[in-house]
Amino acid sequence: MKQRTARKGFRVALAIVVAILFSGLAGCMTNPTTGERRFNLMSMNQEIQMGQEADGQISETMGLYPDEALQSYVSDIGVAMGSGSEWPDLPWTFRVIDDETVNAFALPGGYIYVTRGILAHFNSEAQLAGVLGHEIGHVTARHASTRISKMQMTQLGVGLAMVLEPELQKVAPLAGAGMQLLFLSFSRADENESDELGVRYMADMGYNPEALIDVMETLLRVSKAGGGGRLPEWQATHPHPENRQENIRGHIRDLGPRQYKPDGRDDYLRRIDGMVYGADPRQGYSRDGVFYHPVLRFSLHFPTDWTVINQKQAVIAVSGKRDASVQLSISSESSIDAAAGNLYSMQQVSGAGVTRTRINGLPAGIGSFSAQTQQGQIDGSVAFIEYDKRIYQLIGYSGANNWAGHRETVNASLRSFAALTDRRAIDVVPMRLDVIRVERSASLRQIYQTYYRGSTAPVAVEQIALINQLEPESRVSAGTRVKMVR
Structure with missing residues (x-):
């Protein structure tokens, strides 16, 4: 075949x-x-x-x-x-x-x-x-x-x-x-x-x-x-x-x-x-090497020196030398066995399948695999985790020649998946634009200082100037609408 x-x-x-x-x-x-x-x-x-x-x-x-x-x-x-x-x-x-x-x-x-x-x-x-x-x-x-x-x-x-x-x-x-x-x-x-x-x-x-x-x-x-x-x-x-x-x-x-x-x-x-305005933390955010998803309520540790790319359907972490990756996505299957079967049934993929276990109290299946590509063989580890009526698929891999140096780090990341219960991590809100009408003529910097008086400004005055196509010292006439961030 x-x-x-x-x-x-x-x-x-x-x-x-x-x-x-x-x-x-x-x-x-x-x-x-x-x-x-x-x-x-x-x-x-x-x-x-x-x-x-x-x-x-x-x-x-x-x-x-x-x-x-x-x-x-x-x-x-x-x-x-x-x-x-x-x-x-x-x-x-x-x-x-x-x-x-x-x-x-x-x-x-x-x-x-x-x-x-x-x-x-x-x-x-x-x-x-x-x-x-x-x-x-x-x-x-x-x-x-x-x-x-x-x-x-x-x-x-x-x-x-x-x-x-x-x-x-x-x-x-x-x-x-x-x-x-x-x-x-x-x-x-x-x-x-x-x-x-x-x-x-x-x-x-x-x-x-x-x-x-x-x-x-x-x-x-x-x-x-x-x-x-x-x-x-x-x-x-x-x-x-x-x-x-x-x-x-x-x-x-x-x-x-x-x-x-x-x-x-x-x-x-x-x-x-x-x-x-800015990144929406409700869609997932990273802090101190940990990725949090408040809506799906899970957390996952990535190596601190890896770059994390958060997309709607996947979270991808790439090593500093760009020779290894860990990727998380939600499987379309409804069971661990079916999700694992999708991976190991591919013609270019070989492996013994997954072993059933629990990861941080959650039902899981873990295994290893190899895959043949045009650029050579890649080796990796995989974990399928059942949580909140979803099957999460976590795959970590690198080129076969580099896998030994990444295996321990990747496996630790895969096994760090956990349910998120900390309300401080869950109850995050995004910044939003707030369009205000200037009451009296003033510089943008003065308007900025008045708007955020008694609170910590979420963005610098230079950023406010940029989104308004002004400079911090630009004079703004009374009655003009300007954008602030709250």
Whole structure:
């Protein structure tokens, strides 16, 4: 059975290579948005299919911000802009991701995402429209599919590995193809082109494109300040072209004189008032080497020098040398034996199965395994734990040559899973935006000091200045609405 599967995999891989090579002969096509001929192996229908498949994975893995009114607000603006573009019939879809990272993403086929982190840094509906228009430009100019097509021609080996070893992707909850699309970086030329298209789409909707300049300046400040989150920051996927602001001004001048509607500042700030700001501890947080999940009520110890990545469906810890990992997820099975059977039934995985035991009083099954990969053998340990009507799957592994040095640390982490009962760890609340109206003219620093008088400020005045697109000493007029954090 294994030999037949391998042969079939090679035949499929060979067919893909042949298809890619021959499609390259006719891979240059004219984009109606830009009027330019570019190398692209994908039809728009293929882009739509790719976007649809990735959308489900991204929504499930990253999670959407649970505010239907805010989701509808962003979607309505985006769909209206997309429908007025050169590709009005795409299944335009706009979602707010529940993540503190400051970024926005566009997938092929019309799927666009903004994080709540970036929404916190906008001051008006026009600024939101500016970023949505920019991302729509990436879609209509087909930047992602063009870059993927070029990668297919230069990285066939990576594609072959994925075709030949699809089963290995089930060993642990690693990011799939949809998530990998979020990490695709555009070129500076792509950015300039999307800026130009974004200016056009904004103006066609009646928004003053000058708002896009303010946004780009703010995002550059955010990138320099650094940040966190599960996703790459704006600068990592949207490299900042030289003279960006001046180029945008040039695109605005090319439009000629126009009348624009108000920027919608007050309405926008009203809609994000109370929005979660920063990391949401209810979704899990780390403290002193321990990961706590208040909602699912469990704790897990990770090595103190390992990097912890908290996703909706998995918690992943990676060693400092990036040669070992511990990953926790919830199995779709309802019993320890069934969950273990899924792992050990994979063709590339070998092991004796699990031994039933108890971990911190919870029913569990523990075992070891080996798996063959394109890069060589990996060895690891696994624990399946029954807790609160769920089966938790914990897998730790590294390359076979390094496993001896990690085995003890990994096994200690797997055996640290425990029920969380400490109310101090459970009763955590996230920070939220609080939009206030300034009563009298003052500097932002003075407003900050007055707002937090008698309490400890959760964020520095510099951060408050950043989300308001001001400086700490900026003068704020009476009656102006500003964002604070409580």
